Amino acid sequence: MVSTWVPDVSPDTPFSLANIPFGIISSPADPAPHAAIAIGSYALDLKLLSQHAAFADVFPVLKNHVGIFEKPTLNEFAALGRSVHREVRRAIQDLLSAETSHPEVLKDNAELRETALHHRRNVKMHLPMSIGDYTDFYAGFHHAYAVGAMFRGPQAALQPNYTHLPVGYHGRSSSIVVSGTLIQRPVGQIVIDPTAEPKQPTTAPSRRLDIELELGCFLATPNEMGSSIKVTNAEDHIFGYVLLNDWSARDIQTWEYVPLGPFNGKNFATTISPWVVLADALEPFRTKGIDNWTPLQGYLNEGREENVFDIELQVDLQTPEGDVTTICTTSSKYLMWSFPQMIAHHSLGGCPMRTGDLLGSGTISGPSMREKGSLLELSEGGKKDVMLYGMDVRRFLKDGDAVRIQGTCGSSGARVGFGECVGRIMGAAPL
Amino acid sequence: MVSTWVPDVSPDTPFSLANIPFGIISSPADPAPHAAIAIGSYALDLKLLSQHAAFADVFPVLKNHVGIFEKPTLNEFAALGRSVHREVRRAIQDLLSAETSHPEVLKDNAELRETALHHRRNVKMHLPMSIGDYTDFYAGFHHAYAVGAMFRGPQAALQPNYTHLPVGYHGRSSSIVVSGTLIQRPVGQIVIDPTAEPKQPTTAPSRRLDIELELGCFLATPNEMGSSIKVTNAEDHIFGYVLLNDWSARDIQTWEYVPLGPFNGKNFATTISPWVVLADALEPFRTKGIDNWTPLQGYLNEGREENVFDIELQVDLQTPEGDVTTICTTSSKYLMWSFPQMIAHHSLGGCPMRTGDLLGSGTISGPSMREKGSLLELSEGGKKDVMLYGMDVRRFLKDGDAVRIQGTCGSSGARVGFGECVGRIMGAAPL
Numbered sequence: 001m002v003s004t005w006v007p008d009v010s011p012d013t014p015f016s017l018a019n020i021p022f023g024i025i026s027s028p029a030d031p032a033p034h035a036a037i038a039i040g041s042y043a044l045d046l047k048l049l050s051q052h053a054a055f056a057d058v059f060p061v062l063k064n065h066v067g068i069f070e071k072p073t074l075n076e077f078a079a080l081g082r083s084v085h086r087e088v089r090r091a092i093q094d095l096l097s098a099e100t101s102h103p104e105v106l107k108d109n110a111e112l113r114e115t116a117l118h119h120r121r122n123v124k125m126h127l128p129m130s131i132g133d134y135t136d137f138y139a140g141f142h143h144a145y146a147v148g149a150m151f152r153g154p155q156a157a158l159q160p161n162y163t164h165l166p167v168g169y170h171g172r173s174s175s176i177v178v179s180g181t182l183i184q185r186p187v188g189q190i191v192i193d194p195t196a197e198p199k200q201p202t203t204a205p206s207r208r209l210d211i212e213l214e215l216g217c218f219l220a221t222p223n224e225m226g227s228s229i230k231v232t233n234a235e236d237h238i239f240g241y242v243l244l245n246d247w248s249a250r251d252i253q254t255w256e257y258v259p260l261g262p263f264n265g266k267n268f269a270t271t272i273s274p275w276v277v278l279a280d281a282l283e284p285f286r287t288k289g290i291d292n293w294t295p296l297q298g299y300l301n302e303g304r305e306e307n308v309f310d311i312e313l314q315v316d317l318q319t320p321e322g323d324v325t326t327i328c329t330t331s332s333k334y335l336m337w338s339f340p341q342m343i344a345h346h347s348l349g350g351c352p353m354r355t356g357d358l359l360g361s362g363t364i365s366g367p368s369m370r371e372k373g374s375l376l377e378l379s380e381g382g383k384k385d386v387m388l389y390g391m392d393v394r395r396f397l398k399d400g401d402a403v404r405i406q407g408t409c410g411s412s413g414a415r416v417g418f419g420e421c422v423g424r425i426m427g428a429a430p431l
Numbered sequence: 432m433v434s435t436w437v438p439d440v441s442p443d444t445p446f447s448l449a450n451i452p453f454g455i456i457s458s459p460a461d462p463a464p465h466a467a468i469a470i471g472s473y474a475l476d477l478k479l480l481s482q483h484a485a486f487a488d489v490f491p492v493l494k495n496h497v498g499i500f501e502k503p504t505l506n507e508f509a510a511l512g513r514s515v516h517r518e519v520r521r522a523i524q525d526l527l528s529a530e531t532s533h534p535e536v537l538k539d540n541a542e543l544r545e546t547a548l549h550h551r552r553n554v555k556m557h558l559p560m561s562i563g564d565y566t567d568f569y570a571g572f573h574h575a576y577a578v579g580a581m582f583r584g585p586q587a588a589l590q591p592n593y594t595h596l597p598v599g600y601h602g603r604s605s606s607i608v609v610s611g612t613l614i615q616r617p618v619g620q621i622v623i624d625p626t627a628e629p630k631q632p633t634t635a636p637s638r639r640l641d642i643e644l645e646l647g648c649f650l651a652t653p654n655e656m657g658s659s660i661k662v663t664n665a666e667d668h669i670f671g672y673v674l675l676n677d678w679s680a681r682d683i684q685t686w687e688y689v690p691l692g693p694f695n696g697k698n699f700a701t702t703i704s705p706w707v708v709l710a711d712a713l714e715p716f717r718t719k720g721i722d723n724w725t726p727l728q729g730y731l732n733e734g735r736e737e738n739v740f741d742i743e744l745q746v747d748l749q750t751p752e753g754d755v756t757t758i759c760t761t762s763s764k765y766l767m768w769s770f771p772q773m774i775a776h777h778s779l780g781g782c783p784m785r786t787g788d789l790l791g792s793g794t795i796s797g798p799s800m801r802e803k804g805s806l807l808e809l810s811e812g813g814k815k816d817v818m819l820y821g822m823d824v825r826r827f828l829k830d831g832d833a834v835r836i837q838g839t840c841g842s843s844g845a846r847v848g849f850g851e852c853v854g855r856i857m858g859a860a861p862l
Binding site for chain 1: 563582590592598599606629632680688692694699700729730777780788860
């Protein structure tokens with residue numbers, strides 16, 4: 001294991017030298033959002049680094065893109081393609097390693113080290129990408145089955161198409177926010193008494209506000225409209241990954257979603273973690289996903305089994321009183337469809353994918369009751385209490401509750417993680 | 432009726448002095464996309480006009496935004512708000528009228544007139560707006576009923592929510608193209624024999640490629656995330672309108688759309704007309720929409736009856752042999768929900784609407800068989816031939832077919848129209 005000269009890097013940090021995730025920061029000294037990477041408790045300011053005379057020598061692949069880390073999003077960097085991300089990540093790993101081949105740039109340069117290494121508590125995180133379109137898939141098999149059974153009964157839990165194609169829907173990009181943003185409880189049309197006929201909606205704050213534990217995937221390079229991305233080339237179109245909480249108002253969703261899918265039940269907010277873990281950093285953690293017993297259409301056949309990642313995922317709920325309970329621990333391996341399959345399917349008809357587009361995996365739940373990625377499942381459709389520390393219980397979220405998602409791979413000293421994806425619920429706007 | 436000094440303005444042009452729609456053009460002399468308005472057979476180049484010394488005098492409301500018409504989209508202009516659009520439209524109407532109060536600027540300025548008035552056949556049209564999110568509603572009552580009956584039978588044609596809220600779904604913004612762009616037939620998963628169980632999809636070019644006749648609405652000013660737009664204020668958030676063809680692959684859609692809504696059946700292409708007709712220009716053509724027998728939730732109550740527009744709509748189909756048949760003539764009044772109601776519903780839970788967001792009305796069909804805005808309806812679910820000139824018939828679109836949508840209001844000499852929304856079908860990409 002290679003070690004770093006950066007001080008105070010805990011062996012349990014998700015931001016080890018094996019990671020090097022990219023994000024967008026601002027600071028009191030430089031309030032214009034710009035690029036950084038995370039290492040231990042620090043953010044290395046790539047804008048300041050790129051102003052160093054030796055930048056083009058250390059990052060020869062960026063010699064024609066010297067201002068790229070001064071931009072307010074990572075889109076231009078992402079658009080350079082995966083081989084460039086790989087070279088830049090390796091060069092940063094070298095710069096930060098104890099045995100760096102360029103000690104003069106940062107390790108032995110007290111002035112730049114002092115200004116360019118910000119303690120992360122002193123920087124503000126921003127959305128890492130300008131997101132053109134956001135698509136949310138439904139690839140979490142155990143979630144799709146459990147929720148399908150609740151909405152439509154166990155006989156029709158999985159629709160006939162589920163094992164043939166990665167089902168997904170177009171989401172709302174305008175309401176994607178970075179971790180830490182307050183989430184306002186949405187008002188919407190809800191049916192208080194679902195047994196009454198005809199159904200009578202009322203306009204009220206959602207009473208069934210929920211989370212969805214997901215992995216998000218950012219696109220790097222686009223395809224032209226009319227062309228499709230082959231499943232075996234799709235990895236090359238991926239920039240990296242974030243944790244994603246697809247906040248969901250179940251009562252609004254239940255009433256609105258037929259026949260055209262979720263709308264106001266979802267579009268009030270989606271939270272993502274701020275640091276984009278590059279695709280390369282997750283490569284060592286590949287594993288096999290959920291078996292699909294249906295023969296695949298050719299365009300979905302990857303010719304490999306290890307097509308998902310085994311990321312340990314954890315969801316904590318903090319009550320307004322401050323008590324924290326881990327309500328879910330599971331793995332991102334419980335997907336029936338991989339991101340390459342989602343990309344191949346999404347572009348099959350020629351739909352153009354653009355740099356910065358975001359794909360959500362769909363809610364990730366494991367087979368056991370402690371592995372459910374939504375309160376809808378944890379409370380068995382809102383029928384059972386989820387027990388919390390502090391003698392408290394929940395079926396859905398209360399005002400003042402905060403939800404923190406964490407995800408990490410690897411062992412002590414070389415962890416690759418996402419940090420936190422956090423949101424706290426505010427009361428609804430007055431009617 | 433006020434007349435214009437611009438030459439050769441036919442009394443039947445959709446671009447009379449009563450209209451003044453905005454678009455984005457480029458020309459061989461100036462290939463960088465920039466703003467223009469349409470008048471008769473001409474495009475008035477607003478970039479060249481804004482470089483005239485008197486610009487700030489003629490458009491005092493733009494005196495701090497002199498470069499606004501040099502931008503490649505209309506977003507910055509739209510973001511200035513409806514009162515600014517109103518003043519600018521009025522000032523342009525004055526500049527172009529025979530009795531203009533500023534003859535020295537254009538009417539009597541041969542040099543600028545010569546350079547700034549392009550014949551429209553000499554300019555290329557571009558997408559008028561940078562579109563953040565695209566949402567497609569389902570407000571065309573006769574279409575929703577007819578298609579619902581086909582997919583789910585007449586008993587369940589309209590879902591219980593249909594008359595309570597404007598049903599809609601998030602569309603794909605990356606595949607919105609301007610009129611004239613070739614449309615490639617999408618490949619997708621389709622079920623050839625819908626009676627076989629279990630259903631077996633195959634991957635093939637769509638065999639049921641269709642159109643959807645819609646009106647599109649561009650947003651001007653945003654709301655903040657967490658706040659909603661009141662239905663009575665929503666008009667102030669509207670920039671203007673375009674014609675929209677929501678190309679649809681019915682076979683792909685039928686297989687994929689449960690439970691999360693349309694996806695690849697729609698996201699391969701959406702065509703819009705290039706000229707944005709400002710909201711003010713349509714005001715004289717207000718009328719009453721389709722009666723809704725259900726008492727409205729308060730947030731949807733506009734307190735007025737004339738909440739839609741009576742735009743005469745026409746769809747022509749041109750075969751590869753060149754024969755043109757008008758397959759539909761109807762009116763945009765056949766909506767059960769108005770755009771202000773769609774905006775109020777969309778933002779009810781706090782979803783932020785941004786400048787340049789596009790809303791589609793949903794397919795507009797009238798009650799009679801000649802007024803159906805999709806081939807699905809015209810062919811009664813693909814079961815009957817639609818008769819065309821040239822001894823030809825269609826149920827769905829063939830490669831080489833072109834579809835032209837037109838829309839116009841008002842009487843000769845003062846027409847307010849959209850021009851054309853055109854697309855021609857290319858064969859599918861090789862599998």
